[in-house]
Amino acid sequence: MRTILILLRKEFIMIFRDRTMLPIIFVMPLLQLLILVNAATFDMKNIKMFIIDKDHSATSLRLQNKFSGSPFFRIEDQSMNVEGGHNSLLKGNADVVLHLENGFEHDLMTEKQTKAQLLVNGINSRTAGLINAYTSNVIADFNKNVIIDNLHLKGDQMLQVNISSSFWFNPSLNYKNYMVPGILVILVTIIGMFLTALNIVREKELGTIEQINVTPIKKHQFVIGKLFPFWLIALFELAFGLTLGKLMFDIPIEGSLLVLFSFAAIYLLVILALGLFISVSAKTQQQVMFVTFFFMLVFILMSGLFTPENSMPIWAQRANAINPLAYFMRVNRMVLLKGSGFADIANEFISISVFALVSLSLAIWRYRKTK
Amino acid sequence: MKPVIAENISKHFKSTAALQHISFEVDKAEIFGLIGPDGAGKTTLFRILNTLLIPTEGTASVLGQDTIRDYKYIRHHVGYMPGRFSLYEDLSVEENLNFYATIFQTSIEENYSLIEKIYKQIEAFKDRKAGNLSGGMKQKLALSCALIHKPKLLFLDEPTTGVDAVSRKEFWSMLKDLKQHGITILVSTPYMDEAEQCDRVALMQSGHIMDIDKPAGIVSKFNHRLFAVYPENIYEALQLLKTSPITHTAQIFGQSIHWVPKENFSEAEILNFMHSNNLNYKVDSPNIEDCFMEMM
Structure with a gap:
């Protein structure tokens, strides 16, 4: 336990000593929400x-x-x-x-x-x-x-049928209510995956991992020491993004935040484990960037951020079963807009938990001190 | 029990053989040097001994424990200083030392006596980030971190590469101090002149150990006449000597050329050759580098 604590302490010191870190944490969500939500409009005017x-x-x-x-x-x-x-x-x-x-x-x-x-x-x-x-x-x-x-x-x-429609869960069809939860998912995912993936490979590039490997630090201690800080930062990012969304766009928060954050906590384990996996398999930060970027792009475009999942071809909808982003995208909108509770998203909860278990085990198995 | 016993170790990376049938032993409280050029396999051998690599063939025991089966014990009791500076550059000097002390479940205070002499020299900079230290100071910090858990055996992989001559000298005297504490030191270096500082050395070349002996022992095995030639134009003279039929080997050594004539030429013939080419020379004693070149 003491080893984990000292690892965490070291990690946090290094994260906050990194000058690019604070802007990434605070400015990125602000800009993303401001730019993307306003620019990626589906409203037809003019x-x-x-x-x-x-x-x-x-x-x-x-x-x-x-x-x-x-x-x-x-x-x-x-x-x-x-x-x-x-x-x-x-x-x-x-x-x-x-x-x-x-x-x-x-x-x-x-x-x-x-x-x-x-x-x-x-x-x-x-x-x-x-x-x-x-x-x-x-x-x-x-x-x-x-x-x-x-x-x-x-x-x-004149005799005629008059249709009067009302849109549930987003009565004014305000696309911002639809976009903000989606952008939040992407934000949290980028922060979690990139930072984790880059962090470990950086230790490889600098050679610091060589020294760490010849110490009694155990595998699980090292992995926890690496993942926990970014898990915490990503969760903070979600809270920060939600606050911004509420203040800037007055997005509805119908469901319980407890449900949302519990799901996010498990979801992030999947994302961090993927980052860890890429990072332990790669040799340089460049490799990590390319591989991570590839996965992110596929995940994001398939996730249903822009195209509703239902309008994708059947094979794509099936493929989305292994796209963690699609789950969180769905859950985030369901909880925020519809007010879904634990029972409503039980399936997603189970799926994402299985995901977390599998990807974490894979990543830990892949990380080896001895070759 | 000898602190290091390597038996018939081979390591292959795909089709490349990095190490071939390496066997040697290191005695307690001895400074044992692995001397060889880049690519000789020194780092690979170190990584096998300190449990980071698994040999393709052969076994090694470190501190009486098997490097594969008992890696946990070994990682607790050896210190390792990789060839590249590998401490956290974003952490300060003191934070680095503290970090390594804590993960070995000890504290700076507990083993301060061991590192005192070394750490004293950089203590004034303890709040400075490790990345901002000079090469010599980085090396001292790395050594302090490798020693903070009071290891019984120290692996130093090319510790003096890229360090100035004064710091190198200092470094070797620090190692001799550590030896007094009963610590066994395994050190690798590409600098032949540093071999003299070791108690025993192994000369390595392309994955083989060519000889293991005390530095004096290795030198005494050199059974040729050796002359130091002091020419006006060193490159011209080298070409001349290399193409001469009486030359066995000739290579530049500082400001002179170390020249070994073939055995079947008499002193008179050599004198004649030197005079006719207008070269100054004197009889010299061989050093480790001469021996190394002779063995290749």
């Missing part, structure tokens, strides 16, 4: 629209006004020929082009239906889908008005 109106009728103008009146659209420009629209799409001046043929109004009046063409920039399939949906919504609304006007009905005389 969709740039180009209108080709060959009709110039009262109806086509009404449709145009419908778009310019919407907060989501900004009419960039309009022309009477097709080329203008195509060019603006090619140059990237427009996200979407609305094309109304000559006879737009005439067809509507005489044949009871008319056509409009929508050209959407599909480079980003996600935004393209959203633009399409938003535009269709506006046109559907426009349709309703046309029908009402033509039948000379009052609005409430």
